[in-house]
Amino acid sequence: MASASPDDIEFRSVTKAYGAVTAVRDINLAVPKGSFLALLGPSGCGKTTCLRMIGGFEQPSEGKVLIDGREMNGVPAYRRPVNMVFQHYALFPHFNVAENVAYGLKQMRPRIAQGEIDRRVAEALAMVRLDGFAKRRTHEMSGGQQQRVALARAIVNRPSVLLLDEPLAALDKKLRSAMQIELQTLQRELGITFVLVTHDQEEALSMADQVCVMSAGRIRQLGTPQEVYDRPADLFVADFVGKINRLSAVLEADHATIRLADGTALNVGARPNVPAGAVTVAVRPEALRFLGAGEDAAGRTVSGTVTHRIFLGSGVEYAVDIDGLGDFLITADRGGHAAEESLSAPGDRVRLAFDPAAVHVFSSMDPA
Amino acid sequence: MTRKHLENAPITASALTDEFMRLKKGSVTRRHFLGVTGLGLAAAVMTRFPGAFNASAYAAEDLGTQMSIATWPNYHDPATFENFKAATGVAVEVNVFGSNEEMLAKIQAGASGWSLFVPTNYTISTYQKLGLIEELDLSKIPNFSQASENPRFTDQGKIDGKTYALPKNWGTTGFSVNTSKIKTPMKTWKDFFEIAQTEADGRAMVHDYQLTTIGSALVSLGYDFNSIKADELAKAEELLIKVKPHLFAINSDYQPSMRSTDAWMTMCWTNDGAQLNRDMPEIAYVLGTDGGEIWTDYYAIPKDAPNKAAGYALLNYLMDPANAVKEHIANGAPTTDSRVIALLPAEVTSNKIVYPDEAALTPLEFGAAVTLTDPGRAELMARFKSA
């Protein structure tokens, strides 16, 4: 029964408490073989504790953690078929690169022949594109290179699950983007399950095929990146994953019209699942679009004054003081606005239309 | 199991404190421990006494407020310095030393700061030769009486008819034996070194002091106490190195070990022998019939004394029989001055450890100046200790 489980990792009603503080509360989670799961949330949400319970550095207070269908409660870290890439890498400073990578292989019993160890170390280093660095001391290497050593060290034992604890946090932005692609490629090549812990929603969305958003020790939403972004389960998820503009309003009985404080009615499309009454409306910055002269979008048009313009290169962010609603953040593609003079400038009066699909309505009864 | 002597009881906290206080006061060892451990400068500074009584005898000259003396541990009645301060207003800082060699080393290095010190007989000619002490102006020491001094003990203070040092007290170097542990009767240094290897195996102590340790070994072999002849020293060295593995310790701080009965037998000076015997009657004091040392400690004033006037004043004070008698009762060493003997209680003068019969003194010799500076003896001692 147990070994027939298709899931690599399973949490069954797992709770972890440190004295009076409960870090993880009644988590149920299944990670299918070969998937790339991101545990996403702000610091203190319990994501790292979950990862450490998989790694064996923490034991659940209640519930069970299973790896490959086997219960892992009480099994020490060194007997688990998982390996971890630690935050800040935790490379052994007294070993060179090859020795770091070979460390796991040397722990194997029965012993592996030295020739085999050398071959597999070279293979792992090639995989993270560090051929030729075998004899280097780790502290002589750049952050990106150290990151690769940590990766090589973790995959050389061929774990069934690779755990990554904020692996890219210490890298600069450019390197981070490159590593995101590399990690994805690596995961596809190895075909093993990756579990990534991150507080960076962009990282989670870009790499993982399953995103688990956590807050205060609980799972708020589990889904694909698109699901989490486009259909956030609650205001917290909407707010944490991507940017939002937040409005208080009332959803009318038709479950499609929201009425703002100043009486303006906006049609946001049918929301059958949201009870009529007080709601919080979350509007993605890209949901608002500048209207050209003469353009109109009936019932979905607002007007305002540009207060700030932030040039991002590929796009532009505007802060717009929308009449009756206050400050809104709006992102616009540069699109046809290649010339600087065609961009709106602070002080300009503008008209905007919003896309109902990118407007999320949550009952104000929901905790956020 | 037999009931142990009180001294055998494990040391109590208060007893340890007492020992430490003794250590601090510098009374634990005479010639070794404090000097070697660096506590040699443990000092008892008597605080100033404003408005002190000014006796007319001291009023003639400005004595200042402070002086320092170099002497041996447990060698003075502490009241002496308090009384002197009360009489003159001069506070006395007491520096105690472990050996004559050490005293010489300090004064040779310069700026000792002493205005009075207490060298032993055989060192005085060397101090004089090196110009480290000056001839005493006896007119400033009216309390000294040449007539009442025993010349046997005062001769070495005079060089070429000039007086460089005045005697404090004399004494002997014999050995103390715990007779409840060692049953064989002992009379000679030959006995001492034999028993040290047999009945007292692991329980005997010799001084960490070239004069007495080498001297007694020489005597036990029938040689002169002060010999510096290479062949005789070689024989003495052979004996000492043969005995060494059997010794409890090479240490001039023997009172604690004798009292705890860790050691059963030790080379010993008169005053320590008297103290041990007084507290533990089973510890006998023996003078070797084959020889040994007799000695006198003197007062002398360094040439570079910073407060000569006070040095003379204290010396004169100490030469007053009324003051000196308290010193002798306190330190247990025999006096050289018949005026003081007359004042001592009968139980002191009749104590055969302090005042042995003349016959017992006959074989004893004074230490010779040459032993102080002879490199051969110093090297022998070093080889013995490091063997």
Added chain:
Amino acid sequence: MALQQETRKKLVTLALVGPAGLWLFVFLVLPFIAMVVFAFGKRAPEGGYQPAFTFEQFANLGSRAAAFVNTLMLAPVGALACLLIAYPVAYYLAVKASPRHRLLLVSLVVVPFWTSLLVRTYAWMYLLGARGIPHLLELLGIENVRLINTPGAVLLGIVYGYLPLMIMPIYVSLEKLDRRLLEASADLGAKPVSTFFGITVPLSLPGVMTGLALVTILLLGEYLIPQLLGGGKVFFIGNALVDLFLQSRNWPFGSAIAVTLVVVVVIVLMIAMRIAWRFAGTRQVDLV
């Protein structure tokens, strides 16, 4: 302006290191020069120093060979004995002790330093003497045990006296050891014992080497403990120096021995640093 800045910088540097530099020059460098000069001189007939230029003193070093051998044997043996006892203590303090009690426990290690080593060694004289442990053994029917004035007593005194100096540097290096390295080791399949010998021990080597060097160097100059607990029968270079300067007043020979001792210390330090480099890489070597 720039020049002024430079001058200011120099003045600040001078103010910071000047006092220490002057102190060291007057009380370390000058005496050492004097010592080297004396080492080539002769002993005056009544003791002290007589100017000369001779290698006589160095040629005579052999006469203190026993003291050198004793010292060079005991210093490393004592340091190793300290290490064997200190490491588990330091490990417990740094890794196992609960953080709440750690400060208290660490200060307990340091507390003995509040009392002078002399007094504590003196206390050992009583504990090991006939009125101490042997007396308790006597009550149990074990008679005539002698502990004081044996080489064992000297070793005990040395381990007792120098243990804190060994514990502290090892504790510090274990305490700053990154716990994630231990987790990483376990994660890679290493059993706790393998982690201890493969990661913990090598990474605490700088502390171990510091402790060994510190204790060894201090032991090379030790004379108090052998004097008090060895009954003067155990003779070290320190004892030889005391005798030469305070008893036989042979300053030139004493100087020659002292200079030789300094050279030995420097060699010991260099070897220790070399070993520390080899094991721990070049980064973390912070001897003494």
